[in-house]
Amino acid sequence: MSDPKLVAQAYLETWNGAPSQRASALSAWRPDAVYTDPLMSGKGHEALQTMMDSAMAQFPGHRFVLDGEPDGHGHFVRFNWTLRNGAEALVARGSDVIRLDESGRIAEVIGFLDGVAA
Secondary structure, three states: OOOHHHHHHHHHHHHHHHHHHHHHOOOOOOEEEEEEEOOEEEEEEHHHHHHHHHHHHOOOOOOOEEEEEEEEOOEEEEEEEEEEEEOOOEEEEEEEEEEOOOOOOOEEEEEEEEEEOO
């Protein structure tokens, strides 16, 4: 299995990167990768890029930040994250579980929203 911290950091950078960089970052995901959270879902590189671009356009200047140490078990990585604005104020927090394929590519992500700042 890949290092859980490296997997989580690379995953968050896919979200944090400029839209023009996402296609390249998504090449580390399976072509049929699936993402699901309580607010959105997508399958495949094109749908995932559109979903991420749209979500991040709603939060200009915000970044996802790793919160704590990721944990790994077999082909799974779980970790907590926060969404922060440019001033580092907390906007939201959540946790994700990533399933990797045999090659270490992201096959599936299941996201949970753990809270939104007031």
